Structures are given as structure tokens and as C-alpha cells.
Amino acid sequence: MELIIEEINRGKKLIGRHKFFTNEIQVGRGYHNDMILSDPHVCANHISLKCVDDEWFIEDLGSINGTTIGKKTKITHPQKIQSGDVIVLGKTQLRFILPAHPVVASVKFSAVENVVEMLGRWSVIAALLAVFTGLNVTFMYLNMPTKEVNYNSLFLWGFGLTLAYSLWPLFCSLMAHLNKRETRISDQLGISFLIINLFWIIDFLEAFLGFNGSSDWSGQWFTLLLAIGLTYAMFWFNFYIAFEQTTKRRVKFALGLTTFIYGSLFVYDLSNQPEFKSYPLYNSTIMSPTFAIASPISPDEFISNSDSLFKAVDEESKEE
Amino acid sequence: MHRIAVLLLSLFSSLALATEQAQQIFQEMAPSLYQIRLIDKATSEKSSIGSGFQISENGYIATNYHVISGYAQYPEKYIIEYEDSLGKKGQLDLQTVDVINDLAIVLLAENPQPQHFIISELTPEKGEEIYSLGNPHDLGMIVVPGTYNGLKKEAFNDRIHFTGSVNPGMSGGPVVNRFGEVVGINVASSGNSIGFLIPHDKLANLINQFDAQVEKTIDEQITEQLQANQQRLISEIIQGDWQSKAFADANIPDVGVNYIRCWGDSNADKPDALIFKAVTNCQMEEYVYISESLTTGQIDMEFHYFAAPELSSSRFYQIYQAQIARANTGNNVSKEDVTEFECQHDITGLENQSIKNKSILCVRAYKEYQGLYDVMYIAASVDKNNKALVSHFTLAGVEKKLSQQFSKKFMESVTWN
Numbered sequence: 001m002e003l004i005i006e007e008i009n010r011g012k013k014l015i016g017r018h019k020f021f022t023n024e025i026q027v028g029r030g031y032h033n034d035m036i037l038s039d040p041h042v043c044a045n046h047i048s049l050k051c052v053d054d055e056w057f058i059e060d061l062g063s064i065n066g067t068t069i070g071k072k073t074k075i076t077h078p079q080k081i082q083s084g085d086v087i088v089l090g091k092t093q094l095r096f097i098l099p100a101h102p103v104v105a106s107v108k109f110s111a112v113e114n115v116v117e118m119l120g121r122w123s124v125i126a127a128l129l130a131v132f133t134g135l136n137v138t139f140m141y142l143n144m145p146t147k148e149v150n151y152n153s154l155f156l157w158g159f160g161l162t163l164a165y166s167l168w169p170l171f172c173s174l175m176a177h178l179n180k181r182e183t184r185i186s187d188q189l190g191i192s193f194l195i196i197n198l199f200w201i202i203d204f205l206e207a208f209l210g211f212n213g214s215s216d217w218s219g220q221w222f223t224l225l226l227a228i229g230l231t232y233a234m235f236w237f238n239f240y241i242a243f244e245q246t247t248k249r250r251v252k253f254a255l256g257l258t259t260f261i262y263g264s265l266f267v268y269d270l271s272n273q274p275e276f277k278s279y280p281l282y283n284s285t286i287m288s289p290t291f292a293i294a295s296p297i298s299p300d301e302f303i304s305n306s307d308s309l310f311k312a313v314d315e316e317s318k319e320e
Numbered sequence: 321m322h323r324i325a326v327l328l329l330s331l332f333s334s335l336a337l338a339t340e341q342a343q344q345i346f347q348e349m350a351p352s353l354y355q356i357r358l359i360d361k362a363t364s365e366k367s368s369i370g371s372g373f374q375i376s377e378n379g380y381i382a383t384n385y386h387v388i389s390g391y392a393q394y395p396e397k398y399i400i401e402y403e404d405s406l407g408k409k410g411q412l413d414l415q416t417v418d419v420i421n422d423l424a425i426v427l428l429a430e431n432p433q434p435q436h437f438i439i440s441e442l443t444p445e446k447g448e449e450i451y452s453l454g455n456p457h458d459l460g461m462i463v464v465p466g467t468y469n470g471l472k473k474e475a476f477n478d479r480i481h482f483t484g485s486v487n488p489g490m491s492g493g494p495v496v497n498r499f500g501e502v503v504g505i506n507v508a509s510s511g512n513s514i515g516f517l518i519p520h521d522k523l524a525n526l527i528n529q530f531d532a533q534v535e536k537t538i539d540e541q542i543t544e545q546l547q548a549n550q551q552r553l554i555s556e557i558i559q560g561d562w563q564s565k566a567f568a569d570a571n572i573p574d575v576g577v578n579y580i581r582c583w584g585d586s587n588a589d590k591p592d593a594l595i596f597k598a599v600t601n602c603q604m605e606e607y608v609y610i611s612e613s614l615t616t617g618q619i620d621m622e623f624h625y626f627a628a629p630e631l632s633s634s635r636f637y638q639i640y641q642a643q644i645a646r647a648n649t650g651n652n653v654s655k656e657d658v659t660e661f662e663c664q665h666d667i668t669g670l671e672n673q674s675i676k677n678k679s680i681l682c683v684r685a686y687k688e689y690q691g692l693y694d695v696m697y698i699a700a701s702v703d704k705n706n707k708a709l710v711s712h713f714t715l716a717g718v719e720k721k722l723s724q725q726f727s728k729k730f731m732e733s734v735t736w737n
Binding site for chain 2 (some may be wrong): 148292
């Protein structure tokens with residue numbers, strides 16, 4: 001009966017797979033073996049496998065370092081093999097599979113996979129990069145306080161920024177490569193820049209709400225939540241593309257990284273606060289009249305709203 | 321020729337007379353003059369010095385509030401000490417203060433000598449020779465003759481304009497007429513022989529209220545004085561008739577009191593500037609000194625105009641936005657004096673739709689002087705594509721109600737024309 005032997009590394013990753021159609025297989029470092037291993041801790045004649053009545057048996061041929069089934073059971077006499085058993089000889093691990101071994105159900109191309117593939121097209125990536133660079137350059141131009149505009153440096157900065165932002169997706173590809181997975185650089189770039197571009201919308205929303213809203217509701221929490229959500233989504237996709245993980249593990253990793261980033265920002269912000277602020281902090285966002293949709297309130301209403309400010313500082317002054 | 325000789329002679333003789341008089345006054349009054357110093361208890365060293373003069377036979381001495389303000393704020397940190405003309409030293413007790421007029425009365429309780437200054441009942445004539453006494457820079461008591469030039473113009477709280485040098489250390493010393501009667505108290509110098517004095521009637525008032533004042537703690541006295549002062553100041557301004565004043569394409573208020581003075585500037589001399597900017601800054605030049613860390617009682621108003629007809633409105637607004645990000649009040653404060661600011665913002669407009677603003681109002685409360693606040697307002701117009709008007713004011717040390725009345729009047733008086 002056929003026997004499939006899989007060479008696996010210590011992380012249970014498959015390195016090689018061999019299928020034998022004989023009834024006897026010799027495994028060892030010697031060149032006369034059916035399966036030749038290069039592990040120096042393996043003997044020239046290490047184990048022999050025999051098929052008797054459709055059942056496979058393993059026997060250690062008196063090797064120096066011995067052979068174990070699983071991590072513990074040492075093979076001292078011919079022993080029957082179950083499909084899926086892993087044996088350790090030297091530092092090498094082999095898994096035996098019988099032809100009738102069940103396989104998991106096939107995975108259908110998921111919607112996520114389709115989206116990733118679509119974003120990974122180079123035409124899409126080019127468009128996303130163009131949007132990102134274009135908007136950056138535009139805003140730098142709008143903020144230029146002088147009549148003279150140095151377009152060279154403007155574009156240099158724009159491209160530099162795009163390059164800097166590409167480092168993250170490239171890093172994810174590198175991690176995939178180090179994990180012996182496909183790098184999928186284009187997929188990483190596509191998804192990352194799609195989400196980075198979505199941050200422009202959050203920026204706009206934040207400005208628009210900060211400008212039109214009153215101090216009662218300027219939507220700061222709303223936009224912060226959106227930003228956190230987007231960051232989480234980006235990491236989720238990066239991990240989805242780079243690593244083979246269970247969904248639970250991926251969610252855990254993405255959540256962990258998001259928490260770490262926003263947590264650090266929060267702590268940094270907190271530690272940078274002066275002990276006492278003698279200057280006022282206020283929302284000074286303004287936009288051009290096109291975006292002014294809020295209907296103005298009268299000075300009377302504005303001033304009567306300020307009662308609550310006086311109340312708040314009164315309470316603060318009495319706390320001490 | 322003959323005439324000139326006579327003129328010269330008379331000039332000489334009057335000068336000689338003045339010097340003689342000064343010497344005589346100084347000799348007579350020297351026993352009632354004191355150097356006042358704050359001694360830091362921890363190091364036993366002087367932390368500030370000034371002058372003072374005895375105003376009654378039982379040992380009450382007048383000086384400037386700012387000379388002993390350290391003690392008024394932190395009585396456990398300092399002691400007030402005097403040194404008289406004979407070099408004798410001793411301790412003084414703080415009795416009452418007037419922070420608005422920078423006056424304080426301290427008591428020399430142990431064996432005061434009986435001689436003291438008399439406070440004049442008359443105001444000097446303009447041009448009259450008067451004599452300032454004090455101990456400048458710790459150099460010993462001196463007398464400086466000078467001229468009474470009436471009250472300072474454009475001042476909310478009266479100050480005498482004195483031609484003669486008032487130097488640091490002379491603060492709190494008396495200024496007397498040729499009869500040796502007190503007509504003022506040294507308070508500040510403006511360099512180049514221009515000095516300012518507190519009119520003698522302010523001291524007379526403080527003495528009249530003495531019995532009621534000493535019943536209260538120093539903090540209570542200061543709170544009441546600050547409240548009364550801002551009440552007088554802000555009500556006068558609110559009740560005044562505000563004229564509308566043209567500022568570029570806009571109308572801004574002229575509050576019509578002479579102690580708030582305006583200055584203007586623009587970048588019209590810089591043709592390559594991207595945006596035309598003009599600014600009018602109106603402020604009160606006097607303030608109330610409470611301590612090294614706290615000054616209050618000021619009013620500031622500022623108006624900015626921006627225009628760039630050739631610029632796209634997106635670019636104009638990006639640059640304009642950066643101009644309103646950092647408004648602040650002008651008075652000194654520390655953590656011990658006030659809370660942090662609380663702010664609100666909204667889009668505001670007037671009924672006739674003559675302007676639409678993003679308005680921001682920030683408030684902080686005084687900790688020691690309850691019921692007083694610093695109020696800051698800044699509004700940026702958001703209804704024109706290529707021009708903008710920023711209106712801003714700060715009120716330091718005001719009550720809620722008055723500040724709100726002021727805010728309303730201010731908001732309603734800034735419009736496009």
C-alpha cells in the first residue's frame with residue numbers, strides 16, 4: 001500500500017512531500033536509502049518501514065540518537081503506524097499519511113480574497129498612489145504662505161511622503177517572506193493605500209463637523225472611532241494577506257496592534273501636557289463659505305450658552 | 321541786558337530757594353521716613369525694598385502695595401521690616417491694602433516716634449514745585465525736587481504726572497509740597513525724568529475706611545477692591561455710546577473711553593505678500609498688580625483684516641485658519657491664581673445677516689478672588705471668499721454678568737459695511 005511521508009519543520013510547516021509505492025522503505029543519511037535525509041544527527045541506516053497486510057510498521061535500525069513517535073514514545077521494536085503520526089529522528093520530523101487520510105473541505109474564493117485581488121492590480125495601485133500624492137501636494141500648496149511656490153520641492157515632498165507611507169505594506173510583505181509565504185507586495189500596497197486614502201475622508205469629516213458643529217457636538221469622538229476602525233481594518237487585511245492564521249488569531253493581532261498604537265498616542269499626549277495651561281485650547285477649524293452649512297445662532301444664544309462655561313470653571317476653582 | 325540779568329538772577333534765586341527748601345524739608349521729616357523691606361524667612365535676606373512714611377503718631381506707616389505684596393500673598397514666607405533714619409530696625413504688621421491704587425498701611429507697634437507726615441488737603445497747582453522722598457536702589461534717603469504736572473491723561477485710575485526722577489526703591493515714599501504736606505506717593509517711573517505718583521486723596525480715602533477695612537482679611541479686601549474696580553470700569557464702558565469705526569471693509573467699535581488706546585499696522589509696504597493684513601490693537605495700558613505671578617484688570621481688543629482678491633478661497637481659508645489658532649489673554653497668571661480655560665465655539669450671526677462668524681469664547685475663574693474671571697473671545701468671519709475679519713477681546717478679572725453684557729455689545733458691533 002502507498003505511504004506518503006511529509007518532511008515538516010519544527011513549526012509544523014511542510015518542507016517536502018514524498019509518495020512511495022513499495023512495501024518497504026529505508027530512511028537514513030546513506031545514499032542507498034529510499035528517502036535520503038541530510039540531518040547530521042540521523043544515522044546512515046536509521047529506520048525501516050514495512051507494509052504487512054495493508055498495515056505499515058516502523059523499526060529503528062539501532063541508530064545512535066534513536067527515533068520517537070510524537071515527542072515521547074521511543075521506538076524499541078517494530079511498531080504500527082497510524083495515519084498522521086509524526087516521528088522524530090535526529091532533528092528531523094516526518095509525518096506519515098495513509099492514502100485514505102481525510103482532507104479538509106476546499107476553500108471557496110472568498111469575497112475578501114476577491115477584493116484583495118482586485119486592489120492588488122497595478123492599475124488600481126497606481127490610481128490609489130496618485131490620489132494620495134495628489135492630495136498631499138494640493139494641501140501643501142494650499143498652505144504655502146508665500147506668493148512664490150517652489151513646485152520642485154512640493155512634488156519632492158509629495159513623493160517622499162508616499163514613499164514613506166509605502167514602508168508599512170513593504171514591511172508586511174517582508175514579514176510574509178520571512179515566514180516562507182508569498183510576499184504579495186501588490187496586494188499589500190493596494191489595501192494599505194485604499195485605507196490610507198479613506199483617512200482623507202475622516203480628516204474632511206472632522207474639519208466639517210468641527211467647523212459647522214458647536215462645542216456641544218463637534219463629532220470628535222465619532223471621527224476618532226472611525227479612525228480607530230479604519231486602522232484596525234488595515235491591520236486585519238495586512239495580516240490576512242501576509243500570514244496564514246485562524247480568524248480568531250488575526251482579530252487578536254490586529255486589535256492588539258491598534259490598541260498599542262492608539263494607546264501610545266494617548267499616553268504620549270498625556271505625558272506632553274504641561275502641568276498648567278495658561279492659554280486656552282479651542283477648536284479653531286474654519287472652512288471656506290462653501291462648506292458653511294450650519295445656520296448661525298444669535299449673540300444672545302451664544303452668550304447664554306456660556307453660562308455652562310462659568311459653571312464649569314466655578315466648580316474647578318472650588319475643587320482645591 | 322539789564323533785563324536778562326534780572327531774569328537770570330531771579331532764576332538763580334528760585335533754584336537756590338528750592339534747594340534750600342528741599343534740604344529743610346528733608347531734615348525736618350527724616351525721622352518719619354522708613355525703608356521698608358520684605359525679608360525672606362528662610363534665608364534672612366531682603367527680597368524686595370521700598371520706602372514708607374509715618375502718617376500718625378501711633379505708628380501707622382503708608383507705603384506701596386507692590387512693596388509688600390509678597391507678604392500679602394504669602395504671610396508665612398516673609399516678614400516686613402523697617403529701617404529708620406537712625407538705622408534702627410524692627411518688624412511691621414500689615415494692616416490694610418488698596419491694590420487698585422497700589423497702597424498699603426503697615427503698623428510699627430513698638431515705641432513709635434511721634435513725628436509724622438500730614439496729608440495735604442489741597443491739590444497742588446500745575447507747575448508747582450514738589451519734592452519726592454525715598455531710598456533709591458538702597459542708596460540711602462534722598463530728596464528729589466520736581467514739578468507737579470496735573471493728572472495723567474488717558475488713565476482710568478488717577479495718577480499724578482511728576483517731572484522728576486522716581487527710581488526703584490523710592491516706591492512708597494511721600495511726595496510733599498513746600499509746606500512738607502503729602503500730595504502724592506511715589507509709584508512708578510517711565511524713564512527720562514517722568515514719574516507717576518498716587519494722588520494724596522487715595523491715601524486719605526484708605527485712612528478714612530481704615531476701621532472697616534482692618535476687620536476683613538487681606539484676601540477679602542483685595543476681592544472687594546477688584547470687584548468694585550471692574551464694576552466701575554466695565555459698566556462705564558458698556559453704558560458708553562459706542563461709535564462705529566471703519567476698519568478696511570468692516571465696522572468695528574470705538575468704545576469711546578480715552579484710557580483704551582488703539583494702534584494700527586498693516587503689511588501694505590510689502591507688495592509681494594500673499595495676503596493683505598491689517599491690524600488694530602486697542603488696549604488699556606494700566607493694570608492691577610496683585611503679585612509677581614498675577615496681574616489683572618486689563619481690557620484688550622484686537623481686529624485683523626485679511627484680503628487676497630486673487631487667491632482661491634480654499635487657499636485663502638487654509639492660510640487664514642492658521643491665524644486664529646493661538647489667541648490668549650495678556651495678563652500674567654500662575655496655577656495658584658486661576659483655573660484652566662474652558663472654551664465653547666459656534667457659528668454665530670447677526671439678525672441682519674451682516675456677518676457670519678465662527679465664534680469662540682473661553683473663560684477661567686480666579687481661585688482666591690471668587691466671582692472674578694478672565695474672559696477671552698475670538699471670532700473669525702466665514703462668509704466672504706477672499707476676505708476675512710477677526711475680532712478679539714480679552715477682559716481680565718471681571719464678573720460673569722458684566723462680561724456677558726460686554727460680549728453681547730461687542731459681538732453686535734462688529735460687522736461688514
